Amino acid sequence: MRLYKTELGQSAFKERSPLFSARQRSTFILFDGKKTVAEVLAATAGMGMSQFDIDHLLAMGFLAQQPGDVAAVTGSMPLQAESMPATLAAADPPAAPRSEQQRYFDAKPVATQLTASLGLRGFMLNLAVESAAGYAELLKLLPKIQDAVGAKASRKLERALLD
Numbered sequence: 001m002r003l004y005k006t007e008l009g010q011s012a013f014k015e016r017s018p019l020f021s022a023r024q025r026s027t028f029i030l031f032d033g034k035k036t037v038a039e040v041l042a043a044t045a046g047m048g049m050s051q052f053d054i055d056h057l058l059a060m061g062f063l064a065q066q067p068g069d070v071a072a073v074t075g076s077m078p079l080q081a082e083s084m085p086a087t088l089a090a091a092d093p094p095a096a097p098r099s100e101q102q103r104y105f106d107a108k109p110v111a112t113q114l115t116a117s118l119g120l121r122g123f124m125l126n127l128a129v130e131s132a133a134g135y136a137e138l139l140k141l142l143p144k145i146q147d148a149v150g151a152k153a154s155r156k157l158e159r160a161l162l163d
Contacts, residue, residue: 001036001037001065001066002033002034002035002036002037002039002065002066003027003031003033003040003054003064003065003066004031004032004033004063004064004066005032005038005062005063005065005131006061006062006063007118008060008061008062009020009028009057009060009061009062010064012060012062013025013028013062018108018109018110018112018113019060019109020062021108021130022130023035023044023047023048023049023053024049024056024057026044026047027040027044027047027049027053027054028057028062028063030043030044031063032039033066037051038053040054041054048133052101056069056105067092067096070128074125091101093143098163099137100134100136101134102133103160103162104134104138105134106160107135107157107160107161108129108132108138110156110160111129111132111141111145111157112129112130112158114125114145114148114149114153114154114157115129115145115148115149117146117147117149118149121148122148125141125144125145127147128141128144129141129145129163135161138161142154142157142158142161146158
């Protein structure tokens with residue numbers, strides 16, 4: 001399947017949206033409508049890019065399928081509600097508790113926004129959040145973020161990670 005950047009994606013990329021992880025930003029550049037998803041994933045395998053990241057970019061509307069792409073007809077890459085961030089999933093809450101991966105994708109933009117709001121004094125913490133590759137790493141940063149921004153400001157992050 002061939003994907004291309006949407007205007008929304010290009011705008012979010014230029015604005016350094018917290019909805020992009022560092023590796024997703026690097027990978028986003030490669031989507032030109034000519035390379036297949038498999039080619040892009042092969043080129044970014046060393047960064048840890050996965051199909052889940054591509055699904056996230058599609059769900060956010062940052063990427064779209066090339067019109068008339070055969071893979072789009074066969075449905076080779078379906079988006080499932082459980083693989084989307086909670087803000088994009090169906091309105092009814094799932095019966096099962098959220099997975100660590102889902103908590104990570106819900107919390108990462110919040111943590112990025114909080115640490116970015118600190119300016120230069122939070123620069124190193126922001127870098128640590130950007131490089132956090134999973135739930136456990138982000139959870140380890142929670143106390144530092146709480147100390148930096150305060151308990152009240154970090155409640156949304158705490159809920160995203162722990163609830």
